[in-house]
Every structure is written in structure tokens, then in C-alpha cells.
Amino acid sequence: MSNLVSELLAKMTTEEKIGQLIQLTGDFFQDGKAAITGPINELAHLKLQTVYSVGSVLGVSGAADVRRIQENYLANNRLKIPLLFMADVVHGYQTIFPIPLGLGASFDPTVMETASGIAAKESVAAGLHVTFAPMVDLVRDPRWGRVMESTGEDSYLNSVMAQAAVKGFQGDSPWDEKHLAASVKHFAAYGAPEAGREYNTVDMSEWRFREQYLPAYSAAINAQAMLVMTSFNTLFGVPATQNQHLLRDILRDELGFHGVVITDWNAIEELVHHGTVRDLKDAAQKALAAGVDIDMMAFAYAEFLNKAVELEPGVLKLIDESAQRILELKETMGLFADPYRGLDESKEKDPEFIRDNLVQAQKAAEESLVLVKNHRRTLPLSQRQKLAVIGPVAQTGDLLGSWSWKGDVETTQSIADALVDTFSEIVTAPGCGYHSFNKQQVEQAKLLASDADVIVAAIGLPSSESGEATSITDISIPAEQIALLKELKTLNKPLISVVITGRPLLLKEVHTLSDAVLIGWFPGSKGAQAIANILSGKVEPSGRLPMTFPLNLGQVPLYYNAYSTGRPIEVGQKNGEYKYVTKYVDSSNEPLYPFGFGLGYGKILLTDMTMVSNSLKMNDQLILDVTLTNDSPRDSKTVLQCYTHQKVGETVRPLKELKWFKKVTVEKQSSLKIQVNIPVARLASVHQDFSTKVDVGDYQVMVGFDSMNLKVLDFKVKE
Ligand code: BGC
Numbered sequence: 001m002s003n004l005v006s007e008l009l010a011k012m013t014t015e016e017k018i019g020q021l022i023q024l025t026g027d028f029f030q031d032g033k034a035a036i037t038g039p040i041n042e043l044a045h046l047k048l049q050t051v052y053s054v055g056s057v058l059g060v061s062g063a064a065d066v067r068r069i070q071e072n073y074l075a076n077n078r079l080k081i082p083l084l085f086m087a088d089v090v091h092g093y094q095t096i097f098p099i100p101l102g103l104g105a106s107f108d109p110t111v112m113e114t115a116s117g118i119a120a121k122e123s124v125a126a127g128l129h130v131t132f133a134p135m136v137d138l139v140r141d142p143r144w145g146r147v148m149e150s151t152g153e154d155s156y157l158n159s160v161m162a163q164a165a166v167k168g169f170q171g172d173s174p175w176d177e178k179h180l181a182a183s184v185k186h187f188a189a190y191g192a193p194e195a196g197r198e199y200n201t202v203d204m205s206e207w208r209f210r211e212q213y214l215p216a217y218s219a220a221i222n223a224q225a226m227l228v229m230t231s232f233n234t235l236f237g238v239p240a241t242q243n244q245h246l247l248r249d250i251l252r253d254e255l256g257f258h259g260v261v262i263t264d265w266n267a268i269e270e271l272v273h274h275g276t277v278r279d280l281k282d283a284a285q286k287a288l289a290a291g292v293d294i295d296m297m298a299f300a301y302a303e304f305l306n307k308a309v310e311l312e313p314g315v316l317k318l319i320d321e322s323a324q325r326i327l328e329l330k331e332t333m334g335l336f337a338d339p340y341r342g343l344d345e346s347k348e349k350d351p352e353f354i355r356d357n358l359v360q361a362q363k364a365a366e367e368s369l370v371l372v373k374n375h376r377r378t379l380p381l382s383q384r385q386k387l388a389v390i391g392p393v394a395q396t397g398d399l400l401g402s403w404s405w406k407g408d409v410e411t412t413q414s415i416a417d418a419l420v421d422t423f424s425e426i427v428t429a430p431g432c433g434y435h436s437f438n439k440q441q442v443e444q445a446k447l448l449a450s451d452a453d454v455i456v457a458a459i460g461l462p463s464s465e466s467g468e469a470t471s472i473t474d475i476s477i478p479a480e481q482i483a484l485l486k487e488l489k490t491l492n493k494p495l496i497s498v499v500i501t502g503r504p505l506l507l508k509e510v511h512t513l514s515d516a517v518l519i520g521w522f523p524g525s526k527g528a529q530a531i532a533n534i535l536s537g538k539v540e541p542s543g544r545l546p547m548t549f550p551l552n553l554g555q556v557p558l559y560y561n562a563y564s565t566g567r568p569i570e571v572g573q574k575n576g577e578y579k580y581v582t583k584y585v586d587s588s589n590e591p592l593y594p595f596g597f598g599l600g601y602g603k604i605l606l607t608d609m610t611m612v613s614n615s616l617k618m619n620d621q622l623i624l625d626v627t628l629t630n631d632s633p634r635d636s637k638t639v640l641q642c643y644t645h646q647k648v649g650e651t652v653r654p655l656k657e658l659k660w661f662k663k664v665t666v667e668k669q670s671s672l673k674i675q676v677n678i679p680v681a682r683l684a685s686v687h688q689d690f691s692t693k694v695d696v697g698d699y700q701v702m703v704g705f706d707s708m709n710l711k712v713l714d715f716k717v718k719e
Contacts, residue, residue, distance in 0.1 A: 001324060001328070002328070004336060005324060005327045005328055005331060009323065009327070012079065012323070013308075014308040014309075014319065015053065015305055015308050016079065017320060017322075018053075018301055018302075018304050018308065019050065019053030019054050019055060020053075020055035020081070020322070020323045020326045021055060021293060021294055022050075022054040022295055022299075022301050023054065023055065023058055023262070023296045023297065024051065024054050024056075024058075025057070025060075025297060026057055026060030026065070028051050028054075028057075029057065029072070029073075031068070032065075032068035032069045033072050034048045034051035034052055034072075034073075035051075036048065046302060052073060052076040052077050054083070055081075055294065055326050056083060056084035056085070056294065056326075057086070058087060058132075058296060060087070060127075061093075061126040061127055061406075062126050062127065062348070063125065063126055063127050063344055063345040063348050064345055066085055066126070066128075066343055067127065067343060070083055070085075070340060074339060081327070082330060082335040083339075084129045084130060084326075084329065084330060085129050086130035086183070087123070087130075087131065087132065088132045088405065089119050089123045089131040089132075089133060089180075089405050090132075090134075090135070090149060090403035090405070091103065092118070092122075092404065092405065092407060092524065092525070093119050093128075093405050094126075094348075094354055094357075094407070095118060095119075095354050095358055095525050096361065096401075096404045096405075096407035096524040096525040097118075097119070097360075097365070097525075098364055098368040098521050098522065098523045098527065099149065099522045099524075100135065100148065100151055101147060101150060101151065101502065101521055101546060102365070102368035102521035102522065102524075103115055103151060103161065103368060104150070104151030104157060104158075104161055105152075105368045105369075105521065105544060105545060105598075106367035106368045106542075106543060106663075107157070107546075107596075107661055108367055108663045109160050110164070111364045111367050111368070112151075113168040114168065114364065115360070116134070116165045116169045117169070117178075117179075118360055119131070119133075119168075119169070120169045120171070120178060120179045121178045122353075122357065123180055123405075124177055124178060124341075124342035125342060125343060125344045125348050127340075127342075127343035129341070130180060130181045130182075130226070130227060131169055131180055131181070131183065132183045132185060132229060133165065133182060134161070134165035134169075134184060134185075135149045135185050135186065136150070136161075136185075136217055136220055137149075137150050137185075137186060137190045137191030137216075137231075138150070138153065138155060138158055138189075139547065140191075140547075140557035140558075141192075141196035141556055142196070142475050142503040142504040142556060143196025143471055143473060143475060143556060144191070144197075144198065144503075145198065145465070145467050145469065145471050145472070146190075146468055146470075147503045147504070148401060148402060148467060148503060148521075148522070149402070149467070152547045153548060153560070153561075154559075154560075154561065155212050155213075155215040155216060155657075156657065156659060157546060157661070159215045159219035160219070161216075162216045162217075162219045162220040162223070163220065165182065165220070166220050166223035170182055170223075170224065170225070175332060175334055177342035178342070181226035181227060181332075182227070183228065183229050184217055184220040184221065184225045184227070184229065185228070185264070186229055186231030186232070186233075186240075187217055187228050187229060187231055187240060187246070187247070187251060188213060188217060188231060188250075189204065189209060189235050190202070192204060192213065193233060196471050196557075200233075201233065201234055202233040202234060202235055203234070203236075203237070204235075206236060207688065207690065209236075210686045210692070211686045212561075214250070217255070218255055221251075221255050221256070221257050225259065226259045226260065227259050227260045227261070227262055227329070228251060228259065228260075228262070229263070229264055230247065230261060230264060230267060231264060231267075232264050232270065238276060239271055239274045239276055240267075241263050241264075241267040241268055241270075241287055241290070242271055242276060242277065242286040242289075242290050243290060244291070246290075247290045251291075252291060259325065259329065260293045260325050261291055261294070262294040263287065263292055263294065263298065264296065265297050267296070268280075268284060268287045268292070268295050268298035268300035269300055271287070280299075280300050280303050283298075283300050284301050284304060287300065287301075288315065288319070288322070289318065292322075293322035293326055294326065304319070358525060362527075362529055362533075365523040365526055365527045365530030365531075366530040366539045367542055367543060367663075368521060368523065368543045369518055369519065369520055369530060369534050370518070370519040370541065370543035370597075370598040371516070371519075371534070371600070372507075372518070372545070372549075372593050372597065372598065372599065373511055373515070373516055373599075374516045374601075377601075378454075378494045378515040378516040379496065379516045379535060379537070380535065380536055380537025381454055381496075381537070383422060383423055383424060383536055384424055385424075385453040386424070386425040386427075386451070386453045387419055387423050387454055388429075388445075388449035388451075388454070388455045388456070389415060389426055389456045390445045390449055390456070390458070390484070391432075391456075391457045391459045391498075392431070392432060392433050392458070392459065392460075392481065393459060393500045394414065394415055394429070394430060394456075394458040395414045395430060396414055397409045397410060397412030397414055398412075398462050399414075399415070399522055399524065399527045400412060400522055400525065400527075401463050401466070401524070402463055402464075402466055404463075409463075412527075413528045414528055415458045415498065415528045415531055415532075416428040416458070418528035418532040419456065419528075419532050421532065422536050423536070427448040427449070427451070427452060429448050431445035431487075432445075432480045432481060433480065434461060434462055434465075434480075434481070435478050436480055437483050442483075442484060442487050446487055446490075446491060449493070450491055453493065453494075454495075454496065455493050455496065456498060457484070457485055457488060457495060457496065457514070459484070459497055459498070460477070460481075460499045460501045460505075460520070461501055461502070463502070466503055474553065475503065475504065475505050475550075475553060476505065476506045477499070477509070477510055482509050485497065485509070485513045495513065496514060496515060496516040496518070497510050497513075497516070497517045497518070498518045498520050499517065499518070499519050499520060500521070501519070501520070501521065503547075504545075504547050504549040505549070506550065506551075507592060507593075508551060508552075508592055519545070540600050540601055540602065540636055540637045540665075541599065541601065543598050544596050544639045544641075544706070545593055545594070545596060545706075546595070547595065548593070548595045549591055549592045550591050550592065551587060551588060552587055554584065555584070555587065555589070555591070558591055560707040561595075561655070561656060561657050561658070561707075562654065562655060563653065563654055563655070564653060564654075565582045567580060568581065568582065569582060569583050569589060590708075594707045594708040595707040596639070596641050596658070596708075597706035597708070598639070598706070600636045601632075601636060602632035602634045602636025602637075603630065603632045603636070604628050604629070604630045604666050604705070605628070606626060606627070606703065606705070607627045607671065608626070608627035609624060609626050609627070611701070612625065613715075616680050616716065616717050616718065617680070617718055617719070618680055618681070618694060618717070619681075620680050621678060621680065622644075622677070622678040622680060622701060623675060623676065624642070624676040624701065624713075625674075625675055625676075626640065626675075627671055627672070627673050628640065628664065628674065629670075630667065630668060630671075631669060632668060632669075633668055633669070635667045636665070636668070637664065637665045637666075638663070638666070639663045639664075640661065640664060640674060640703070640705065641658060641660070641703070641706065642660040642661070642676055642678060642701060642702070643656035643657055643658050643659060643703075643710060644656070644657055644659050644678070644683060644701050644702070645700045645702065646683065646685065646697065647699060648698065649685060649695060649697075650695065651685070651686070651687065651688060653685065656707065659682050660677075660678050660682075662674065662676075676703070680694055681694060696716075696717050696718055696719055697717060698714065700712050700714055700715075701715060
């Protein structure tokens with residue numbers, strides 16, 4: 001412990017230490033001054049002086065507001081301990097990048113790092129010290145609205161992206177004033193609610209949790225993330241926020257996390273609803289015992305305040321430990337040296353400050369868009385073609401997505417406007433609403449489109465339909481929009497669908513009706529321009545799907561890295577036995593678009609692949625020399641992907657698991673040699689006793705451009 005922290009702790013009263021453990025919203029500071037008003041009147045028992053002892057504030061940003069609150073707070077706080085300001089800066093502060101699912105689709109960690117770095121820089125100027133990001137929850141069920149905030153269904157991709165995000169937000173130590181602290185969330189397994197229903201039960205074996213869900217949190221912690229946020233859900237039968245096994249044994253002891261643990265919003269009070277505590281006081285005690293340092297808006301730790309003199313030594317010790325961790329975070333962030341660290345009103349208002357950031361946001365969007373169909377090279381379009389841009393998403397700036405902190409939908413360029421800048425002639429009309437359709441509107445759109453060379457249908461869902469608390473049971477494109485596509489199809493012109501979405505949707509009909517389909521996600525502040533650049537061919541599409549797109553809802557959850565079963569469909573096919581194999585009788589097992597899938601405009605082929613050695617020791621690397629050839633007349637980009645499979649394990653093994661990927665450009669009419677290096681250590685799996693180790697034995701490596709079409713080579717791992 002530093003001198004500063006130990007001296008402070010020695011001077012602090014128990015009440016002051018408890019104060020550090022409480023986080024309030026900015027509503028408790030009106031015009032900078034402590035206030036208990038409005039919808040939080042029921043908290044009138046909280047004394048004003050308590051507000052002047054809390055440790056942190058959430059949801060306030062903006063240099064002037066933060067300065068005002070901090071000044072007033074310090075004038076009223078006995079020991080002049082500065083407040084920490086935290087907020088959900090998830091995929092951008094002012095400059096909005098694609099949603100995290102889109103950043104995952106870039107398959108390029110430098111894109112994530114840059115996006116997070118820029119978000120940090122803008123946030124710090126606005127007075128923030130901590131972001132509640134990255135969310136690294138593994139997701140497999142598109143009914144869950146928060147899949148938009150994750151980087152997808154794969155542990156390895158999530159881990160690589162988690163590390164990149166933490167690096168981007170936090171920078172390299174020592175801390176400078178361009179970075180802020182990352183709070184990894186939601187610990188743990190929040191992304192696996194049963195039936196995709198928000199806040200529902202999560203239950204899985206600890207073995208599976210460790211195999212697939214834990215790695216991304218662990219990667220973020222290895223990258224030195226300063227905070228961890230607990231999740232709302234239960235895990236192993238106990239809510240995460242009071243789960244000692246999760247928060248003490250796994251997080252602190254095994255993963256070696258020494259930073260601050262914060263709850264999710266009101267999560268301690270929710271323990272009462274979970275029925276695992278008697279009342280708020282019991283909830284507070286259990287959360288503290290589990291090692292939760294900061295109570296976000298549950299007013300549970302405030303329960304200790306009036307009873308400070310009665311608190312048992314064990315509880316006091318836990319309060320001391322938590323207060324110490326929070327003070328250490330403040331010290332590391334440089335807040336004792338400068339409570340106004342980094343905040344800068346002039347930068348905040350300076351358009352120059354964000355100009356370059358917008359360039360990066362556009363680049364990130366270009367890297368994240370996924371072309372999933374391009375029949376007879378409908379795309380790219382010629383800039384001389386006349387475009388009809390039709391659909392409910394054509395003329396809206398609602399392209400930022402949920403958690404777009406200061407992003408402004410009103411000033412965000414629409415797809416139609418961006419296309420105007422790129423193509424010589426365009427006409428545009430909505431054709432229908434997101435969920436509404438009338439004959440007159442569609443006829444008007446058809447009339448306009450009848451004169452065009454090509455139709456771009458901008459379809460999808462509004463941002464309000466993905467994000468927190470937006471679970472849905474039907475992941476189809478709304479029937480009204482399908483009706484619009486069918487009407488447009490009657491015009492017999494090339495039809496390109498651009499789908500704006502925060503989650504995988506059922507796109508079978510869209511696929512059938514369209515000549516080309518581009519998944520746009522919510523692409524952010526410069527997303528419309530990125531879409532225009534992809535459609536015109538100025539930029540090569542290079543995003544790949546970070547989540548499987550199912551064929552029908554009944555297949556959900558559908559993900560590529562499923563475990564082996566006792567009755568694989570392939571064995572049935574070989575034996576002529578189709579009934580008693582793992583399958584549906586009314587649907588194929590296969591998705592519409594698999595994980596890792598995406599097309600480019602050029603044609604890159606894997607023309608050669610050799611393994612340097614097919615017999616490896618534990619400390620070796622699996623080395624592959626791969627040749628990619630692009631015979632097409634344009635430079636092209638792809639994502640080379642390597643998966644492995646362990647043929648015999650102590651536990652069942654996934655049929656394939658991503659272990660390596662790289663986005664590469666292959667110039668026209670040329671070949672590129674790439675060396676793939678996979679450390680044998682990366683083949684480790686979780687055993688029945690939860691040890692994580694590599695087994696000797698037979699393995700396969702599979703190489704290709706998506707998770708389904710792969711070239712296979714065998715190798716062995718020896719002692
Ligand atoms: C969300 C968190 C978020 C918090 C604070 C909660 O509802 O689950 O992800 O960080 O609110 O805004």
C-alpha cells in the first residue's frame with residue numbers, strides 16, 4: 001500500500017470508508033451541489049453529507065459539469081478525496097464506432113484498439129475516469145438484445161478483442177491523460193440467459209463455464225483491466241453479485257485480479273428478489289463478503305452507515321479492504337495529483353479534436369461490414385448507375401446503435417445522403433416503416449425505383465430494438481419489410497439489401513429476394529459513408545460474421561464450435577442411418593451463414609498449405625506455410641482462419657475451435673505466403689478436475705476463410 005493511501009485510511013472514519021464504497025448517479029448533484037430530489041425522494045433518509053462522502057458518480061460527463069461537481073464536492077469533503085467519474089463509453093464517446101458486434105466482425109484487433117483508444121481520449125477530455133466496458137460476455141442466442149454489445153460467439157475472438165479493447169482504453173502504463181480505466185463486464189456469463197430472455201437464469205456446468213465463458217474475462221484481466229463489474233444473473237445457483245466462489249475463488253485467487261469490483265446497477269438490492277438474502281442489510285453483507293467493492297445505486301452499503309459502531313470486526317476489515325482498493329484506483333488514475341485530470345472544455349468543443357477520430361470511425365465501419373451474398377457480381381456498383389435507395393433505414397441517422405454515449409442520431413448522415421455524395425444520381429423513399437406498410441407508400445417507392453438501374457433496400461431494425469432489455473422471440477426481418485422487398489422485386493432490377501441490425505436475424509427470405517446482401521450492423525457516426533464506399537467498390541468488403549446467422553429460430557442457440565455428440569449426422573450418412581442421429585426432422589442443422597463467413601469482391605484461394613512438422617512437443621508452435629492466390633483483377637482482402645480439433649480428449653471436444661486468424665490483403669494477380677504460428681499451449685482444454693492443460697494425442701488443424709469450408713491436416717502432440 002502506498003503512503004498516501006495508508007495515511008488516508010488511518011485518518012478516515014468508518015463512515016467515510018463506507019462512503020467510498022457507494023456510487024450514485026449525477027442526479028444527486030444538482031448544479032454541482034449535493035441534492036436528494038425528484039424521483040429519488042424516497043432516499044431522503046440519505047443525509048446530504050453522505051453525498052459528500054461517496055466515492056464515485058456514474059453517468060455524468062462533460063468537462064464543465066464534471067469540474068463543477070468535483071469542485072463543490074472537494075469543498076465539502078473533509079479529507080478532500082476526489083470523486084471518480086464513470087460512464088458507459090462502449091463504442092465511442094462523441095465519435096461513434098460500429099457496435100461491438102461490428103468491431104468483432106472486423107476480425108482485426110487493431111480496429112478495436114483504435115476505437116477504444118479514441119473513445120478514451122474523448123472521454124477523458126469530458127472528465128471521465130472509468131468506462132463500463134468492454135463487455136466480453138460470450139453470446140450465442142440472438143434473441144438476447146445485448147449480443148450487439150459483445151464481440152460474438154467465440155472464446156478466442158472474444159479474448160483477442162477483449163485484450164485489444166483494454167489496451168485501447170487504458171493505454172500503456174504509466175497512465176497518461178489520454179486514457180481511462182476499463183471495467184470488464186459482466187462477471188460472469190451474463191451472455192447466456194436461458195431462452196435469450198434478459199435477466200433470466202444462467203446455469204451451466206462449471207466445466208463449460210471455464211472452457212468457453214471464462215477465457216475472455218481472463219484475457220481482459222491479463223491485459224490489466226482495472227475494474228470488473230458483476231453480472232445480474234445467477235451462476236451455479238447463486239447470483240454473481242454475492243457469489244463467493246465466482247468472485248473470490250475464481251476472480252481474485254485464480255485469475256489474480258487485484259482491482260476494484262463494482263456491481264451492475266442496483267444488483268445488490270436485486271439479491272432480495274433473487275431470494276438468496278433476507279433483506280437489504282443481509283444483501284449488503286453477502287455482497288461485501290463476496291468481495292464487491294462498489295455498490296452501484298442499490299443503497300445497500302449505505303445500510304451500514306447508521307450502524308457503523310455496531311459493525312463486527314470481520315465486516316470492518318472487508319470495508320477497509322474495499323476502501324483501500326478504491327483509493328488505490330484513484331491514486332493510480334492520478335486523481336490525488338490532479339482531481340481535474342485530463343478534462344478540457346476547449347477540446348470538447350473543438351471540431352478539430354474529433355476530425356481524425358471520424359476518419360478512424362469510418363475505417364472501422366468499412367472493416368466491419370459483411371457481404372454475405374453477391375450473386376453474379378451485382379456489387380460493386382458503377383458510380384454512373386442510377387440508384388433507388390428504398391427502405392425504412394434509407395433516410396435515418398439511426399445508425400449508431402445502443403450505448404452511443406454522446407453520439408447524435410440527428411446529425412448522423414443517412415445511407416441515402418452518403419450515397420448521394422458517391423453516385424451520380426439517386427432517388428430515395430422509405431417504402432414502408434420498420435413495422436408498418438401501406439400500399440400508397442410502397443407504390444410511391446416503386447414509381448421512383450422504376451426509373452433506376454439498381455435498387456438498394458436499406459432494411460433492418462431501429463436501435464431501440466437492440467441493447468439492454470430488448471429480448472425478442474422473433475428474430476425475423478419484420479413482415480412489412482419482406483413485403484416491401486417482394487414489391488421491389490417485381491421491378492426486375494438488381495436488388496441489394498443493406499441490413500442494419502444489432503443481432504443475427506433470420507435472413508432466408510432476404511437472401512432469396514436479393515441479389516446482394518450486406519450486413520451493416522449499427523455502423524456508427526461514419527457508417528453511411530462506409531456503406532457507400534463498399535457499394536461503390538472503393539473499399540473491399542472484409543468483415544466476417546462473429547456470430548452464426550441461423551436458418552430458422554428453432555435452431556437457436558446455434559454456434560459453430562459445438563461439441564461432438566454420440567450420434568453425429570456424418571456417421572449416420574455414412575451408414576445409411578438418418579433417423580437416430582443428432583438432427584431436426586424439419587430443418588437442416590446448418591446455418592444460413594456460418595461464423596467467420598463473409599465475401600470480398602476479389603477471389604482469394606488457398607492454393608498451398610504445408611505443415612513444418614506434424615509431431616510437436618508441448619513448448620513448440622504449430623507452424624503452417626499457407627499460400628493465398630488472388631487471380632482476380634483487383635486487390636482483395638480476406639480473413640485467414642485456423643481452427644483445431646482434438647480427436648480424443650478426457651472430456652468431449654468441440655468439432656472445431658478458432659485458434660488463429662489474420663486479416664490480409666492479397667494484391668491482384670498475385671500470391672501471398674503467410675506463416676501461421678499457433679503455440680501448442682493454445683490447444684489447452686479444461687479437464688474434469690478443472691485443470692487447464694494440453695493433452696498428448698492426435699489433433700487436426702483446419703484452415704480456410706470461414707468456419708465451414710476448411711482444409712484439414714493431422715498432427716500429433718507428444719510429451
Ligand atoms: C447495465 C450495465 C451498465 C450499467 C450502468 C446496467 O443496466 O447492465 O452494463 O454498465 O447499467 O449504466
